[in-house]
Amino acid sequence: MRLATWNVNSLPARMPRVLDWLGSAEPDVLCLQETKVADSAFPHAELEGAGYASVADGDGRWNGVAILSRVGIEDVSRGLPDGPGFPEPERRAIAATCGGVRVWSLYIPNGRALDDPHLQYKLQWLAALRESARAELATGVPLALCGDFNIAPADRDVWDPAQFVGSTHVSAPERSALREILALGLTDLQPRALKGEPFTYWDYRGGNFHKGLGMRIDLLLLDPSLERRVTDVYIDRDARKGSKPSDHAPVVVDLAEPGA
């Protein structure tokens, strides 16, 4: 099974690129974030035409998550149980069982600045995610948490750690909240570094992509049963190139059949 995650920064704006990518990468399951589309306008039919069933949770201008699958989508759940709001709950989590894997598509709050209330919201959100992950692991169904975590797990996951002192995405509380999730027994898959950089996100501004000024903030967290099945993990850096790209690249994992 090929499983991928991609923050598309507006699905309506990115449909040509997404359809293109589905055709070339042929993922079995694709988690999307920042779809920025209301459920009533979600392009289910167009994706069905490309061979993918889809489920979504979005309310328009901001946020929005979805899961696309060609290996089934069952037991869909929207939102993060007991998650915080800002002030109301936002569309940042959807889960479904696809091909025997419990897949979560997650868009963790940005945090904005270390002294911003949004950072506390982010930490509360991660704590609620940890409790959801704990409950999911207890079911025994293979679990994959996929998405834009808005956290660079280690210093090597940003282009220059010195530039990030005092910023979100690298702070001790954020990294510690992520470590607490991993401590439940999940592995942060390390993608093959293409062109020597492990990044998944490059700001649109300043030609950052071409200068290699990126971050690894899009993560695949797998439980041990899935981690044992991994045959490859990579970032599709080419998807960040060309006309009207997202500012994120897809992260892809290939899983051998269970017991293979």
Added chain:
DNA sequence: ATGTCGTGGACGCCACGA
């Protein structure tokens, strides 16, 4: 470290979020 995006409201630009 920002020179860019995407969205939507009231426009032919601005505010906001990232």
